[in-house]
Amino acid sequence: MDRILITGALGQLGTEFIKHFNRENIFVLATDIKLPNSKPLCEFEQADSLDKKRIDELVKKYDINIIYHLVAILSASGEKDPFKSWKLNMNSFQNIVEISLSNNIKKVFWPSSMAVFGTESKLDLVIQNPVMNPSTMYGITKLTGEKLIEYYFNKFGLDIRSLRYPGIISVETVPGGGTTDYIIDMINAAKKGFSYSCFLNENTELPMMYIDDAINAAIKLMSTKRSNLSILSSYNITGFSITPKKLLIEIKSNGFNLKVDYKPDFRQKIADSWPKKIDDSFAKKDWDWNPEFGLKQTIKKALK
Numbered sequence: 537m538d539r540i541l542i543t544g545a546l547g548q549l550g551t552e553f554i555k556h557f558n559r560e561n562i563f564v565l566a567t568d569i570k571l572p573n574s575k576p577l578c579e580f581e582q583a584d585s586l587d588k589k590r591i592d593e594l595v596k597k598y599d600i601n602i603i604y605h606l607v608a609i610l611s612a613s614g615e616k617d618p619f620k621s622w623k624l625n626m627n628s629f630q631n632i633v634e635i636s637l638s639n640n641i642k643k644v645f646w647p648s649s650m651a652v653f654g655t656e657s658k659l660d661l662v663i664q665n666p667v668m669n670p671s672t673m674y675g676i677t678k679l680t681g682e683k684l685i686e687y688y689f690n691k692f693g694l695d696i697r698s699l700r701y702p703g704i705i706s707v708e709t710v711p712g713g714g715t716t717d718y719i720i721d722m723i724n725a726a727k728k729g730f731s732y733s734c735f736l737n738e739n740t741e742l743p744m745m746y747i748d749d750a751i752n753a754a755i756k757l758m759s760t761k762r763s764n765l766s767i768l769s770s771y772n773i774t775g776f777s778i779t780p781k782k783l784l785i786e787i788k789s790n791g792f793n794l795k796v797d798y799k800p801d802f803r804q805k806i807a808d809s810w811p812k813k814i815d816d817s818f819a820k821k822d823w824d825w826n827p828e829f830g831l832k833q834t835i836k837k838a839l840k
């Protein structure tokens with residue numbers, strides 16, 4: 537029987553994983569450095585993922601056998617304090633690895649990101665294994681984690697699975713500190729009748745995905761037979777690609793009269809080092825990945 541620990545559980549992905557496992561009647565222990573605003577749907581313990589002893593005790597106390605380690609400082613926040621970003625992203629990752637090995641954890645899910653790519657990755661359509669020279673500390677920590685996943689599998693047989701997420705579009709819990717956050721900010725401004733000042737220029741094309749697809753992809757990957765996985769590091773996945781200009785057209789076609797001006801800031805350079813489109817054919821071939829939500833459907837759902 538699966539008994540799952542989720543770290544960083546109150547964030548954008550964690551909130552939705554909790555809902556998913558709750559529907560499936562699977563035991564979850566959610567942990568976060570913050571306290572929840574309302575009663576969670578599962579067990580909750582406040583814990584800092586840098587506190588290895590505390591996480592280890594919780595794994596033992598709740599008899600955990602699967603971990604979803606979601607803690608991370610995202611790309612834009614990471615640039616404000618790169619040392620803190622490295623420390624949180626990497627030390628928490630290493631803690632989870634050590635805890636997994638000493639507690640016989642069956643499987644770990646750890647999200648990577650399209651931030652692992654860089655300007656030399658042939659950004660028009662990024663393949664699974666291009667040249668990877670990330671420009672942000674966030675991207676560097678994600679690429680390091682990917683290398684470690686492969687290393688720990690070869691060294692110890694530790695089964696860590698990973699996806700390179702594009703921007704994720706969700707309504708209930710929004711991300712914080714990312715470069716793709718503009719899309720949710722713009723949608724929320726439209727819903728509230730505010731105008732919006734976009735921090736990327738109008739033709740910046742980036743891959744995105746609806747939250748339900750992001751969750752389903754992880755669940756599918758985690759339930760695939762290990763021998764079917766040809767990628768030991770992290771799989772490319774994508775939903776669709778969009779620019780701020782296209783998003784505005786879509787918002788207007790749904791009946792919202794949003795005013796947007798464009799004031800690119802430091803995040804423009806980050807976005808310019810990321811893919812316009814992603815080739816996710818390995819995920820399609822190995823575990824039958826197929827996104828359910830396209831551009832129009834996603835924006836419509838997010839505007840509700």
Ligand code: AKB
Pocket residue numbers: 610611612648649650651674701702703704711713714715716717
């Ligand atoms: C970010 O913008 O930093 C994240 C990501 C693409 O990983 N949403």
